[in-house]
Amino acid sequence: MTETPLPARTLRLLDGFGLDDGRLHVIPAARRLLALLAIRESAVSRATAAALLWPEATTRRAAASLRSTLWRLAKPTGGLVQAADDVLRLRPGVEVDFHLARQLATTVAAxxxxxxxxxxxxxxxxxxxxxxxxxxxxxxxxxxxxxxxxxxxxxxxxxxxxxxxxxxxxxxxxxxxxxxxxxxxxxxxxxxxxxxxxxxxxxxxxxxxxxxxxxxxxxxxxxxxxxxxxxxxxxx
The missing domain is CATH 1.25.40.10 (Tetratricopeptide repeat domain)
Known part of the structure; x- marks a missing residue:
């Protein structure tokens, strides 16, 4: 059985947050999670993500907030965040403008x-x-x-x-x-x-x-x- 390809996604972090050119809206907590994973690029543990995104909450409350955010993010974005082995990462293939800009800043003199x-x-x-x-x-x-x-x-x-x-x-x-x-x-x-x-x-x-x-x-x-x-x- 052939798997249905996941839709292409674009994530804007420069001059403000935007998902798919602003056509797709997600809750503020989900925006922060997506931005964190995009900026870090590598996998982030659930515990680290929860502590960074909800620094004033208890460990248990922060973990619950992260679970709720992931659940509310899953349906509208179609698996934009991958969770495995207690770590989170942005789905491969998501185009992030900051990644392009960061690469450009280091190669502009080439x-x-x-x-x-x-x-x-x-x-x-x-x-x-x-x-x-x-x-x-x-x-x-x-x-x-x-x-x-x-x-x-x-x-x-x-x-x-x-x-x-x-x-x-x-x-x-x-x-x-x-x-x-x-x-x-x-x-x-x-x-x-x-x-x-x-x-x-x-x-x-x-x-x-x-x-x-x-x-x-x-x-x-x-x-x-x-x-x-x-x-x-x-x-x-």
């Missing part, structure tokens, strides 16, 4: 990888930005820094291929995510200068200098100041 708009859209997105879960914080922090580095690398790659429009987009995305990140501001200043827009380069520098002084009481580094110093020296 010479054989051609940058594209899809790469930019993935790296601009935060990991479950509205979630405040202790088990998620470290991964959110890691992704925030990893994607900023990748966006800067992507900006350099776009610039080297002559695609200055997307080079600006990548550097601007890094600045929007971290307005005090000098390396991203420096990239934008360099791009404005390369485009023949000295006034915009000075405005970019001035905006960064003002924010840095207002929020941290610091001055920009000599490296970024050196880029605009000839322009500042020419001002009346």
């Amino acid at each position: 010479p054989d990888r051609v940058p594209d708009a899809h790469a930019l859209s993935l790296l601009k997105a935060e990991l479950l930005p509205d979630w405040d879960q202790p088990w998620l914080t470290a991964e959110q922090d890691w992704w925030h820094e990893a994607r900023l580095r990748a966006l800067e690398t992507l900006s350099c790659r776009f610039r080297s291929t002559g695609d200055r429009h997307r080079a600006h987009q990548a550097a601007s995305a890094a600045v929007q995510s971290d307005p005090l990140r000098e390396s991203a501001h420096r990239m934008l200043v360099e791009l404005h200068l390369a485009d023949g827009n000295p006034a915009q380069a000075v405005r970019q520098y001035a905006e960064y200098r003002h924010r840095l002084r207002a929020e941290l009481g610091l001055a920009p580094s000599p490296e970024i100041h050196r880029l605009v110093r000839p322009l500042l020296d020419r001002r009346p």
Whole structure:
């Protein structure tokens, strides 16, 4: 007897949770379980999952909540979570956008990888930005820094291929995510200068200098100041 193939599933964790492009809705506890298994990728024991997802409950109550969540998740998702030997894992073949983005962040500098708009859209997105879960914080922090580095690398790659429009987009995305990140501001200043827009380069520098002084009481580094110093020296 031929088994009926399981339906393809997509799980979105970037810029908010979504299952099958938002068409499939599950309870909040199920969302947290799916996100945990997707981020960990490897198998997670029932005891670990229960303790992480219900940290304020007793061990017995947390285990009961996990059983209830698995039961309520089974029917609408068609076996999206596999349970065996007291461990849980996400069903193989589920497409998770964060997996693609995480891989991209580590390979964006590879010479054989051609940058594209899809790469930019993935790296601009935060990991479950509205979630405040202790088990998620470290991964959110890691992704925030990893994607900023990748966006800067992507900006350099776009610039080297002559695609200055997307080079600006990548550097601007890094600045929007971290307005005090000098390396991203420096990239934008360099791009404005390369485009023949000295006034915009000075405005970019001035905006960064003002924010840095207002929020941290610091001055920009000599490296970024050196880029605009000839322009500042020419001002009346």
